Amino acid sequence: xxxxxxxxxxxxxxxxxxxxxxxxxxxxxxxxxxxxxxxxxxxxxxxxxxxxxxxxxxxxxxxxxxxxxxxxxxxxxxxxxxxxxxxxxxxxxxxxxxxxxxxxxxxxxxxxxxxxxxxxxxxxxxxxxxxxxxxxxxxxxxxxxxxxxxxxxxxxxxxxxxxxxxxxxxxxxxxxxxxxxxxxxxxxxxxxxxxxxxxxxxxxxxxxxxxxxxxxxxxxxxxxxxxxxxxxxxxxxxxxxxxxxxxxxxxxxxxxxxxxxxx
Amino acid sequence: xxxxxxxxxxxxxxxxxxxxxxxxxxxxxxxxxxxxxxxxxxxxxxxxxxxxxxxxxxxxxxxxxxxxxxxxxxxxxxxxxxxxxxxxxxxxxxxxxxxxxxxxxxxxxxxxxxxxxxxxxxxxxxxxxxxxxxxxxxxxxxxxxxxxxxxxxxxxxxxxxxxxxxxxxxxxxxxxxxxxxxxxxxxxxxxxxxxxxxxxxxxxxxxxxxxxxxxxxxxxxxxxxxxxxxxxxxxxxxxxxxxxxxxxxxxxxxx
Numbered sequence: 001x002x003x004x005x006x007x008x009x010x011x012x013x014x015x016x017x018x019x020x021x022x023x024x025x026x027x028x029x030x031x032x033x034x035x036x037x038x039x040x041x042x043x044x045x046x047x048x049x050x051x052x053x054x055x056x057x058x059x060x061x062x063x064x065x066x067x068x069x070x071x072x073x074x075x076x077x078x079x080x081x082x083x084x085x086x087x088x089x090x091x092x093x094x095x096x097x098x099x100x101x102x103x104x105x106x107x108x109x110x111x112x113x114x115x116x117x118x119x120x121x122x123x124x125x126x127x128x129x130x131x132x133x134x135x136x137x138x139x140x141x142x143x144x145x146x147x148x149x150x151x152x153x154x155x156x157x158x159x160x161x162x163x164x165x166x167x168x169x170x171x172x173x174x175x176x177x178x179x180x181x182x183x184x185x186x187x188x189x190x191x192x193x194x195x196x197x198x199x200x201x202x203x204x205x206x207x208x209x210x211x212x213x214x215x216x217x218x219x220x221x222x223x224x225x226x227x228x229x230x231x232x233x234x235x236x237x238x239x240x241x242x243x244x245x246x247x248x249x250x251x252x253x254x255x256x257x258x259x260x261x262x263x
Numbered sequence: 264x265x266x267x268x269x270x271x272x273x274x275x276x277x278x279x280x281x282x283x284x285x286x287x288x289x290x291x292x293x294x295x296x297x298x299x300x301x302x303x304x305x306x307x308x309x310x311x312x313x314x315x316x317x318x319x320x321x322x323x324x325x326x327x328x329x330x331x332x333x334x335x336x337x338x339x340x341x342x343x344x345x346x347x348x349x350x351x352x353x354x355x356x357x358x359x360x361x362x363x364x365x366x367x368x369x370x371x372x373x374x375x376x377x378x379x380x381x382x383x384x385x386x387x388x389x390x391x392x393x394x395x396x397x398x399x400x401x402x403x404x405x406x407x408x409x410x411x412x413x414x415x416x417x418x419x420x421x422x423x424x425x426x427x428x429x430x431x432x433x434x435x436x437x438x439x440x441x442x443x444x445x446x447x448x449x450x451x452x453x454x455x456x457x458x459x460x461x462x463x464x465x466x467x468x469x470x471x472x473x474x475x476x477x478x479x480x481x482x483x484x485x486x487x488x489x490x491x492x493x494x495x496x497x498x499x500x501x502x503x504x505x506x507x508x509x510x511x512x513x514x515x516x517x518x
Contacts (some may be wrong), residue, residue, distance in 0.1 A: 083485055147368075147386065152469065152489025175386045176468025177475075180484060183465070191369040192385055 013194050040068035043238040044090060046081045047073055048225070049180045050098035050121065050157065053205045054258040055095070062245050063255060069238045077155045077180035085110060085230065090231035092112070093242050095225060097121070098156035102226040111234065115226035118246050120261035122220045123164055125213040126198045132193035135213060140195065141165075141172035149184045149196035152177040160223050161197045164192075168219045185210065204259040222261065282500065289497050290490040305472045306480035307498065310457060313388065313476060317395035325424040325452070326445070330433075332404070333411035335407050338340040338361035344408075350462075351401045358397060359465025366393065367465075390467035391474050395456035403448035410444030411437070450510060457503060487498055 015218035047055045050253065052075050059071045074081070074091070078101040085091055085105055090123050094111075095118070096102040102115050127135045141148050150172065151158035165172055175193070185202045187193045189209035201211040214220070227246055229239040245251050252262045290297070297303065332344050350358050366373040366384050372489055384390040414437060422432045439443070460478035467474040469483060475497045484492035 011331070012287065079485065083489075111452060147383075149468070152483045152487075154483060174470065176470050178469065187363075187468075190367065192363060192367045215489065 002147070002173075021078050021172075028091050033198045039066050039238040039241050041235055041238065042070045042072055043072060043092050043235045043242060045091070045093040045095065045242060046079065046085060046091040047075055047093075047095040048078045048156070049075050050097050050199050050201060051075070051095055051225070052182060053089075054201065054255050054260060055235070056120075056256045057258070058246060058251055061250060062242060063258055065245070066241060068071055068087075069235075069241070071242070073190065079124065080180075090232075091232050092235045092239035093227065093229055095227040095246070098159065099226055100154065102228065105230075107224045107251045111228045111230050112236070113228065115228035116243070116247060117224045117263055118227050118263070119225040119255050120222045121199045121201055121225065122215070122222045122261075123160055124203055124215060124220075125195060126185065126199045126203050126210050127195045128188055128191040129209055129211055131211060132191065135195045135212055137213070138164075138168045138170050138215065138219070141170055144173045146173070147175050147192070147194045148172055149176045149178055149187055149193040151181050151184055151197070155180060156223055157181040157197070157199060160221060163221050164197060164219055167221065168201045168215075173205070201259045225260070239250050268332045272515045276358060283487075285496060285500065288493050290494060293490060294497075295325035296496055297491050298420075298490070298498050302471055302475075302480060303491070303495055303498065306475050306495070307475045307502070309388070309391070309472065309475065310499075311390045311502075312478040313395050314399075314456035314459075316392045316454055318453035320392065321400040321403045321452040321456075322445075322449060325448070326407055326438075328400075329408035329410055331435075331481045333408045347404055348401050350398050351405075355398055355459065355461025355463075356465050359462035362394060362397060362462065362466040383472050385466055386468045386470065386474060387400065388467075388473055391476060394466045395459050397453040398459050398462050398484060399456040402451040405450060405507040406444050410441035414440050450507070454503065454507070457499070498514045 018253055037115050045055070045059075051152075055075070059073060063069060063071055071087070074084075074089075078097045081091075081094065081096070082101045082103075082104055083096060086108055094102070094105060096105075096115075099115075102111075105111055106115065125135065125138065127133070133140070135146070140146055150161045153159060153162055157180075178187070178196075180203055181198055184193075184196050185198050185206055188196050189206045200212070224240075227243055229236060229243055233239045248257075254263050272297065326348065332335050332347070353361075363370060363385060365371045366376075368374065368383060368385065373384065384393055419432050419436055420439065422436045423429070429433065458478060459476070460482065462473070463476060464479055464482070469475050469479050471480075475483070477495060481492045481499070482497045484495055
């Protein structure tokens with residue numbers, strides 16, 4: 001047992017050394033610090049649905065830097081994730097699409113340390129390519145014949161959408177409140193809906209099928225993404241490394257590539 | 264016989280324990296306020312209407328389908344049967360997406376239909392009924408087809424030799440003989456439709472009063488108001504139990 005721990009500790013050091021050797025200089029200074037820790041095994045990361053593509057890339061880059069860690073992403077609406085964590089899911093890391101959902105997990109005393117904001121996001125009007133319904137602004141959302149989708153109130157993008165509609169003084173005629181932003185995006189991309197409010201990062205992810213109409217300044221309210229390790233994390237060492245990686249320059253670069261704002 | 268009883272007891276626990284878990288978390292004090300909320304009443308009404316509609320459609324179309332599958336020998340019969348049963352194994356969300364690709368505004372049949380008439384199934388109550396029927400009818404077809412195959416054909420032959428037309432034989436002899444299976448199939452189909460979530464939210468969307476059934480209200484409620492979600496779940500359980508228990512003697516084959 002002791003030998004096993006020592007061995008994996010040694011392996012961890014070796015891996016950190018490899019990471020330093022291979023990674024670019026900017027990533028090293030932030031990631032190498034915890035290199036002595038034993039980071040191996042499976043790491044279960046609960047991440048908001050809107051992080052699907054960015055965290056997919058971060059997972060790949062992180063596993064390249066720490067080949068002994070097998071990252072498992074559980075992607076769902078932040079509210080669903082919160083529900084799973086409160087219900088005792090064996091998550092090591094929680095990345096939420098807004099601070100409300102994170103705060104509820106903090107209040108339940110399930111978070112180790114303080115959550116760190118690692119990204120921000122804004123909403124935008126998405127339309128299927130070629131914009132068949134001829135949407136030009138948020139005002140078109142009030143037009144009943146137009147098929148409009150929004151995220152359900154109670155999930156971050158739904159709360160944010162409600163704030164946007166209020167700020168723009170638009171009373172939208174919504175045809176469906178989707179349980180998460182990715183299902184909304186899919187229906188717009190398939191042309192089943194004429195328009196909807198999704199994150200700018202989602203439009204970037206489906207640029208093949210979706211066009212974007214920017215919201216006017218003042219209406220483009222931003223949401224913050226906090227990340228934290230869980231108190232009962234089954235894999236605390238890898239969890240700490242992963243959070244550090246997300247906050248590192250390398251993590252930041254990947255997030256920026258996916259059009260997230262970074263602090 | 265003791266081992267059998269023990270195994271049966273374990274099986275029962277699997278179903279009783281989650282129910283107890285739900286009861287233990289129920290916000291009894293606010294229960295009446297929550298379940299008399301307009302959102303909940305809309306969802307309850309919509310769930311009852313669409314699940315009953317799905318059960319009726321399952322009988323109208325499913326009984327003939329089961330009969331054809333059971334009585335006719337034609338190429339591709341086994342494939343057709345497998346395709347009909349597919350919604351039972353398919354994740355409902357995939358079923359909903361497949362319905363969208365077929366009947367949506369950009370779908371195989373949906374697009375020409377929409378261009379010609381402006382009629383749109385997704386995001387409408389009819390869309391909910393179609394999604395419910397899609398997941399529910401296989402239960403009826405499977406149950407009834409088994410019964411059709413088990414019918415003693417000599418009764419049908421006897422009726423025919425006494426001058427009954429094929430349709431009369433079907434209506435007066437075959438159907439009464441499969442009645443217990445038909446009842447069971449209807450109850451199964453209705454129950455499946457009542458609990459349907461994935462195909463509905465994918466195909467029909469989620470809008471209060473139009474497409475938001477009870478399971479959808481529970482799911483959306485879990486995001487914002489946990490107590491409400493639990494109260495709605497309890498309401499669903501209660502409605503289902505009342506129906507299943509009261510149907511027991513008259514509908515469900517039992518002694």
